[in-house]
Amino acid sequence: MRYLVTGGAGFIGSNFVRFLYAQGGNVAVRVLDKMTYSANLANLKEFANRQDYEFIKGDICDATVVKKAMQGVDVVVNFAAEVSVDRSIDDPQSFLKTDIVGVYTLLQEARNHPNLKRFIQISTDEVYGHILEGSFHEASELKPRNPYAASKLGGERLAYSFFETYGTPVVITRASNNYGPYAYPEKVIPLFITNLIDGKQVPVFGQGKQVRDWLYVEDHCRAIHLLVEKGINGEVYNVGGSQECENIELTRNLLTALGKDESSIRYVQDRPGHDMRYSLDSSKLHKLGWTPACDLVQGLSKTVDWYVKNELWWRPLKEKLDPRYSKGFWGDTKKEA
Template sequence: MSEGMTQGKDYLVTGGAGFIGSNFIRYLYQNVEGIRVRVLDKLTYSGNLANLFEFEGRNGFEFLKGDICDEAMVRKAMDGVDVVVNFAAEVSVDRSIDDPQSFLKTDIVGVYTLLQQARKMPGLKRFIQISTDEVYGHILEGSFHEASELKPRNPYAASKLGGERLAYSFFETYGVPVVITRASNNYGPYAYPEKVIPLFITNLFDGGTVPVFGAGRQIRDWLYVEDHCRAIRLLVDSGVNGEVYNVGGSQECENIDLTRKLLVLMGKDERSIKFVQDRPGHDMRYSLDSSKLLRLGWQPAYDLDKGLQATVEWYRANEAWWRPLKDKLDPRYSKGFWGEKGAK
């Protein structure tokens, strides 16, 4: 069904060749009449043109290969658009611990470059900065709300916080129509196979084991990607400039329980689990209070069981998509990124 009233029809989706960005474009073309989408993406390891093939020839679809840190490219990409949704980022926590520099560049300087251009566009209707619940750090009890203290605990989270606060400052200082989202862990179709859920699913398809960090007691709140996309669309139309919105799936689960759910769905048993060395500074629990967004009328449509089933089915049907990515994946992901249990 097509959505009615809308803030804008001409979108720039940065990072649109990645996991959430490409799902968002699909959501737009399926749900918003007359939408036009331009993508700016650098095609890093996780950016994948195969995520975009189906949009070739769709109304106004255009792909630009380029970096959000490149001023001239950003000027070209933002020309004539009403709405910018910035997904482009270096994303992996493990990679950021290994090598933080590229995270500072894309997740802070890249956001700055987009915002500088946005300042020069009085007709811009919305600038959505996609942030993350990781900017809060972790919480052992209760849930984070938008005014909670911000204590990021790894270089990825700290860089994302830098980017989103810069966006907020451009709203306060220059009136750029910024709305910020902080989402919990996304899963679903087109997630790069280094992420825990597709990594485990594809390892199990191949008859391998699944590497569980530590004792698997960390808690994550899982959000099906389509629910996230619907929230972003709602915020383009109904968000308040300068505001932050948590987007949580309200599906908290210990990693070990998530693993067991996947084992059951795939007809495997606990012999497929391999406990491996934990990540340094591993956040113990994330939990979001999303009532601000719920008050705008958003509700997640997927609980974890329904979402996992849909995800397993998608990976089962789309081996041609994930196999080439899996073949190139750093073997540390499958073995345990930080080594064997007890490694220093």
Template sequence: MAEVLVTGGAGFIGSNFVRYALARHPDWRVTTLDKLTYAGRRENLHDVLDDPRHTFVHGDILDAAVSAPLVERADLVVHFAAETHVDRSILGAGEFIRTDVEGTFVLLEAARRAPRLRRFVQISTDEVYGSVPKGASRETDELRPRNPYAASKAGADRLAYSYWATYDVPVVITRASNNYGPYQFPEKVIPLFVTNAIDGLPVPLYGDGRNVRDWLHVHDHCEALDLVIDSGSAGEVFNIGGGNEVMNVDLTHQILAALGRPASLIQPVPDRPGHDRRYCLDTTKLRALGWAPRVPFDEGLRETVEWYRRNEWWWRPIKEQDPAFRSYYQTQYGR
């Protein structure tokens, strides 16, 4: 049995990967390490918590007494744990630097001592490239992060690379575009707009709404990670993009149409500082290994909208009973 450590495995992408890994690999024993911050929730793992090949550990990657022994006995480490929301990084960058950079350092130090480790996957983001007015970012392009979240991820990205170059830690780095799918915390645009629209509430659209994002279904992301674990080479970087460039305003109209809600729910709000205009990834390198996204965006978005419609048990307690969420929403959107 391969021992697989998934940090941040109670978050959105992490929990989907844990579920995917257990289903796809009967010879994997998966340990989830998660601090259970506001976006890391046991509910995201409700259907695998009792799986005999899954162990949940409540802990912080910054706490070496907890995280280091898990890394040291692992065959594979898939490192999702991070503070991830751009808006929150603008309100306060400190936690992003501590978790995303210092936390990654703690794990990499343990990885140096891990005798069985054959892969350390550093989950990065397309935001490290900064805004891309035209064309598509390649893995060799300059990193030009423009907000504290992107900068913290760029720092972790390059730190992980340095541990391969200096200490021969078997690091592979992935930079994915915007993910969507089930179990995404409702501060992010798709679940926020879907759940607001379900309740007939305004959907707060930044600026002119013409910012462009490339959307990747979380299941396609999981398949890409699986391939990189198996076929990627240490020290390499792989872009993972869905190839679905959509303006935020068009995305908003698609969500409202899927729910039968009027365009009058769109509430323009002031743009956020440093809002990148466009992201786009060149995925030639990953496609050469045999990967391609399989979920068409229109179909995936419909299925995602339907998931939130069917699973109010998951998101209503967050939006209606969590004082911290309500305080954040008030600060960010003023209502």
């Protein structure tokens, strides 16, 4: 199988490349990545000398680059995206470009490849909006509440339309919050772990009552791989970790794991339009034979361990973090609450 992994220098994409090679067998991987702030070639350096690996620096919105990247490929997995909710509130336009126009550019090129076996569009549970009780299933109403989620919805619905209109072999995933090794330290779990390692406080939005469903990244990769093999074209699959947890509870778990107390918490003004709770019903994917293997306790312990041991990876990134997104400031003036 020859894979094109777009956004493969980011968190989940690089874990997916690692997962593919770990499966063994006859697999070749080409990564296409624009190398935005969250990308890191160190995530992929162990593959750099492989004959069956190729890296192209380029933008999924650039039709010429995309044409070159898709040559000879059997499967496209599109991870490439602008991802952060906070950044999308500040600058929605870049999200519309990559998360919609970029997906369109990939889909257009896919039409020139009638033998393409699969086009996996990685979407997100945020397209549903939030839910106070019960869980979202794939047919639930779609009510994205921030520009990131709305752009992702635009991209995935466009992908669906290409399946209906041109027969593109599209499968769409909607995963919950991922965590694990190689996550950019602006994301909440690595931000908190690395702050605590350095004896700094961690910024908790509001009272930390928001609920997230956490999915260990390797479980997500296994689900995507299964869908390459067994997914049904045109279908959407929820990929939930079934590990719901309030942000404050997650924070306390990390405090305990790193030997800290409540004085390490700094409560900050909540994000505007903050989704209260995400919850996914993933029974459709369970029927294909997937369940998450890693619970939150195990996953957090593995993740803390990885960041403790891989300071050389995160320290240079941490030094360059944009304080607007790593300190938890919100409001017109972005002043501390």
